[in-house]
């Protein structure tokens with residue numbers, strides 16, 4: 010049985026750490042994979058959009074400013090939603106507190122479902138993508154980013170090994186052992202779920218979705234000029250981005 014959905018973003022210690030990240034708040038557009046994600050989004054003019062794990066609401070608001078008719082942001086964290094409601098409000102965006110695993114919508118309710126870096130917190134991926142497929146209109150689109158399976162297979166502080174020459178190498182291991190990984194990220198006990206690329210891609214196919222694009226971004230040279238301490242991030246992808254269409 011999967012565990013109860015975790016709500017680590019309401020933990021004051023976790024949020025104190027997470028809010029120091031550049032991608033938090035207004036810095037979301039400076040995230041290394043931001044341009045790749047935006048490039049996957051379809052034209053949202055007049056569209057009804059669902060953002061799963063919307064966090065502080067930057068993307069939800071962005072989509073409304075791009076002409077979306079309605080955006081619903083769903084998140085389990087009251088603290089993140091408080092930020093969304095106070096700092097990233099928009100007349101066509103509403104925020105709903107719910108776990109992704111439990112929220113319900115009518116069939117064909119949305120033209121686009123987006124989710125940025127939230128699906129690796131969800132246990133039952135197959136069930137989730139089947140629900141997303143049901144919520145989509147015919148030819149509706151889902152775009153998501155998640156932590157990459159090459160990254161989630163190991164705990165972040167166990168994956169790097171140092172070679173004799175001093176340079177780092179990512180030692181992939183336990184790739185096929187799908188399931189929860191408890192890591193220390195600002196606080197102990199942050200729970201993420203590892204699954205293989207095959208599980209993720211086949212889950213979409215089995216839900217009746219057609220995969221249109223898969224992106225494994227690594228930081229660009231320009232981004233690394235501004236973040237020189239992150240140069241090892243080119244050695245393996247940290248994120249996986251997908252766009253799929255119903256039908």
Ligand SMILES: C[S@@+](CC[C@H](N)C(=O)[O-])C[C@H]1O[C@@H](n2cnc3c(N)ncnc32)[C@H](O)[C@@H]1O
Nearest residue numbers: 014018062063064084085086108109125127130
């Ligand atoms: C890494 S943050 C990303 C937030 C936002 N999408 C962004 O790109 O800035 C992950 C978000 O997913 C939310 N989350 C994690 N597990 C969740 C769940 N089971 N149900 C709903 N939201 C969840 C967290 O509260 C957090 O706001």
